[in-house]
Amino acid sequence: MxxxxxxxxxxxxxxxxxxxxxxxxxxxxxxxxxxxxxxxxxxxxxxxxxxxxxxTCSSKITFIDGEKGILLHRGYPIEELATHANFTETAYLLLYGELPTLEQYHVFKKDMNTHRLLNEQIRNFFNGFRRDAHPMAILCGTVSALSAFYHDGLNISQPEDRDLSARRLIAKTATIAAWAYKYSIGEPFIYPDEEMSFSENFLHMLFARPGNHYKVNPVLARAIDRILVLHADHEQNASTTTVRLVGSTGSNPYACISAGIAALWGPAHGGANEAALNMLKSIGTRDGIPAFLEKAKDRNSTVRLMGFGHRVYKNFDPRAKILQETCREVIAELGLERDPLLDLAMELEKVATHDEYFIKRGLYPNVDFYSGLILKALGIPENMFTVLFAVARTVGWVSQWKEMIEDPTARIVRPRQLYIGSNRRKFTPIHERG
CATH class of the missing domain: 2.20.28.60 (Rubrerythrin, domain 2)
Known part of the structure; x- marks a missing residue:
């Protein structure tokens, strides 16, 4: 420690x-x-x-000051990383503690790119899922099954094995995620391209089709890259704590990350951006905003302003400011200024951020509000939102897992409880019970 x-x-x-x-x-x-x-x-x-x-642990990876709106990865402000570093650089930083030199970056990038390819037998694994299965279910099951395909790298007592498994998970989770989407819509799988950046390759695997010569738009690739960087790690949240908990038992890294994916699937955690979009749909039009906000202010109402405020950040989410700008870049690039839902979101943002009720309570748009809008603008379906979150957070999960394994003071997690059940009772045979 x-x-x-x-x-x-x-x-x-x-x-x-x-x-x-x-x-x-x-x-x-x-x-x-x-x-x-x-x-x-x-x-x-x-x-x-x-x-x-x-x-629950000591860590060198991520620091958050919710009162001041500060998020640091290995000491670097998230604003600088999202603006000046790409996702691969950020992954290296989280894994190894320092930003890579140019030579280290090229070696790491090349190695990571080779790990994108999946064992060909994993194609058959997808056929075991129904076509209408949620992509998160496919991702969770397939990531866990990687331990059946990659036996080398499972000796977690060896640093080389831990590093190999970490790199594989970061690279292959993106491929599994894209294939889960392709499988759900009945399109052929697109194999990863080792010449593309992480974000370019992910978009290509999502939207390319055999013979259509899909060309990745650099503005959209940059938007995805920023989303990935901004979601890469967030200290000891529910899914990261899950990964550390499962890892404390000595379980293999694929099982640990699969457990993290399962935890992320909860609507209170990784599904918040999807919930924000559903809220906008329920509002309907600009005219519906005042009535909706009045309901959101009513403590007796079940209506909640989704995509605003944060459990940790009491003032503003530093990630949201970056995605606010990115959202506008994407909308302008795609000519979606007149999209009804996006127009509604911008109006809701404007009204809510000038309302004293929400200002006093520190309820400003968070990263989920803008990421959902960006992903919708890119044509990514809502059931893929949490999947993309998992692709990004895998970097943080494996970094936290490695740190936990390498901590000599780490022990198997075994919390206690406040028991409020029955006192000791005498057993009565069934034929004597009334």
Whole structure:
């Protein structure tokens, strides 16, 4: 564990005993109280549903200050990475802790590109799914099955094997995702192109058809690249915590990432951008905005302003500002200024961000609001939104997984509970029960 012990301690007292709990100070962020010895010293456990106030690990990868709207990857502001670095550079940074030199970048890029290709037998795996299966179901199942195809790289005690599996997962998840889409619409699979960038190749696999000579628009490729960078990692969220939890058992990396995909699938996590689009559809037209916002302000109403606000960011989501600009670039490039849904979204953004009710509560458009609009403008169907999120977040997941495996203080996750069930009871044979 990498931390400095503060001189500060916290005294925890019961009626019969007490203990001194040291606090840890990270590079940035709040201090953390070490409560690991509390069960032995006091016979007590902390109660923290949702782990809201609990640090479950130490990490060097991502730092978030929700109050100030700061997101750093390995110390670099997300705004600089999304503007000046591409997804492959960001992947290298998250995996290895430093931005690559030009030589390192070319070697890494070439190696990653070769890992895009899937074992040909995996084509047959897709036939086991119904055509109307959700692409997330296909992605989750197929990623987990990779361990049956790639036996080398599964010895997680070896750094070389961990690195090989990490690179494979980043590269192959994108191919599986694109093939899941192709399978769902009944089109032939498009094999990855090793000469294209990560984002260009992904768009090509999604939209190319045999014989149509699909040409990737650089503006659209840049938009996808920014979405991928902005979703690459986000500290100890639900899916990342899931990956670390499963990884703590010593499970293979493909199973760990598949578990992360399953966690991401939840509408409260990775499905938020799809929910934002559904909200816009429910509003219908510009005229429906005032009535909708009034319902959203009513605490007794079930209506929620989706795509605004964030669990962590209390002021603004730094990623949203970048995607706001990108969204306008995409709309202008495709000539969609008059698209009814996009026009509605821009009007809702304008009205809500000038409404005192939402301003006081820090409810500004977040990354999900704009990413959903961009993906819709690109022609990516809504059931693929969370899939693309998973493609991006795989980088963060494998980086967090590697860090966890390499941490000598890491232990299998085994939380406790506050039991509120029945007390010990005497068993009564069935023939004696009334």
């Amino acid at each position: 990498n931390h400095n012990t503060n001189k500060n301690t916290v005294t925890i007292e019961t009626n019969s005993s007490s203990m001194q709990a040291p606090s840890f100070q990270g590079t940035m962020g709040p201090d953390v109280i070490d409560l690991r010895s509390m069960p032995q010293n006091l016979g007590l456990y902390s109660f923290d549903p949702g782990l809201i106030g609990t640090a």
